[in-house]
Amino acid sequence: MKEIIRDLRTKLDGGFFEKEEHVRIAIVARICMALGWDIWNPQEFYTEYPIRMKGRDGSVDVALFHSDLKDRTPDVFIEIKAVGKLKGNIESSEDQLQEYNFYNTASITVLTDGKVWRFYLSSATGTFAQKLFCTINIMENDEDFIQTVFQNILSKSRYALDAVNYAKKMHSDLRLSKDIERAKREANQRIDENPALNMYQLVQLILRERGREFGIEEIKRLWGYKSGVKEEISSQKEDSPAPDKFVIKETPEPQITIGGINDSYTYRNITRIFIVDEWHEVRYWWEAKKVVYERFYDELKNADLPKRMRIMVNKSDHYMPFTLDSRGYVEGHGAANTILNDIKRVLSILGYDPQKDIKIESQPSGAKKRVYR
Known part of the structure; x- marks a missing residue:
């Protein structure tokens, strides 16, 4: 898998993938084949999988099926865009995928332009955006992290139970880490009021005040946890619920x-x-x-x-x-x-x-x- 990642980085950097079809065949199919899917079997790697919706028909770019049984449901939906076309189109793509999953739910849904891969857990509650549990960037994330995510979430041998359980754990950790991040921000403002407590203990106290019980070891484990999701939680009042939207942090001119x-x-x-x-x-x-x-x-x-x-x-x-x-x-x-x-x-x-x-x-x-x- 690492050799594939390195080769894709070279080709992405060189601008080899000009169209959506290039991404589907030369990136998505290649990765799926390396993860054990038979891309030559249309009953397993089903392209343009039809979705019948109320009043109209649609199709998912790729649907993965680990079983040959009839009357089966898809394990994975993969919606594909041309390289760079995710930027500015994530919200509309998520709305489309939410509609697809309403009529024919897959365990895991993936939105990708070949470079950025966004993973959603269909069984999670909330808006489709809140179902996101992991994001990887082939050009930016380290190879071990990318390989770990692909192997645990998309390997055919892990479907369906192991992959879904792994996704549920990542989704749960990400949600819990956001509670901790909000508590950390308040802790920075209250540290002088509680000199006897270290930061872990102060965060634990703030979470308890909000009705959330966390052990110190769990707080330490999730301290700074991002799960590959490069998003900053919007500022909010103490009693407000978790945000429905996230703000991408924009960076000014580089300063070394x-x-x-x-x-x-x-x-x-x-x-x-x-x-x-x-x-x-x-x-x-x-x-x-x-x-x-x-x-x-x-x-x-x-x-x-x-x-x-x-x-x-x-x-x-x-x-x-x-x-x-x-x-x-x-x-x-x-x-x-x-x-x-x-x-x-x-x-x-x-x-x-x-x-x-x-x-x-x-x-x-x-x-x-x-x-x-």
Whole structure:
């Protein structure tokens, strides 16, 4: 799968896919075939699947069926747009997919232009937009994350129960994380009123005041959780319900800055990290963590660390792991500040001073990646 992702990145960057049909055949069908679907069997990979609606007929670009039984229901709907055509058309596309699912529901619905993939859980409550549980961008997200999502959500071998349960877990985590994000914003304003509480405890208190009971470990697990969905929750009053709409964060002209380990890097992309005596170019926050673990592997392999920071032998011991050149696995999931807290703790355990021995070069999210030559 990673080889396919890399090849698609090259072709997307080169503008190879000019039409919607190019996306359907050369991207969607290719990925589905790699995930075990027989794209040559129209009863399994059904293109232009007919939907009979009240007063008119429609069709879904691709419907996936894992069973050959008659009187069956589709497992996945995939609605396809030409590359770049999702921008500005998401709301109308979601309305269309909601109508399709009203008359013939698929377990999972996907909206994609080949580059951006949006995944919806049909059984979730609310508007169709609120059914969104994951978004991936083939050009921007790391390969491990993309591969994990595709394999767990779209692999034929996981249909239908395993894939749907995985989607339900992601959808639930995303909704819970939004409650935590709102509580974190209030906690930042109330931190001086509660000096005896750390941030986790203060967020827990605020959630309890709102009638939501969260354990500290659950708050830590969901701290900064985004599930690949690059959206910012609209500001709202304390007693208002969760928003129906989300506001995409727009970034002004790129500004490359160098900061310390204790600075906030929310809505920023890392470009380089300085560790002890050397700068390392990285593309993603999890790669910064990988740099540290590869450099200090011998010291860390048996270190007494929290589970999310340990080097594990089994990949399944972590939620979204990265590999250390076949020497083990480390958790790569987390927002920028969560990952930097892990790095800070690791260097402190090793006897370094994170204030002096770590520097971060970053730029606003959405800015073009800086290239070093």
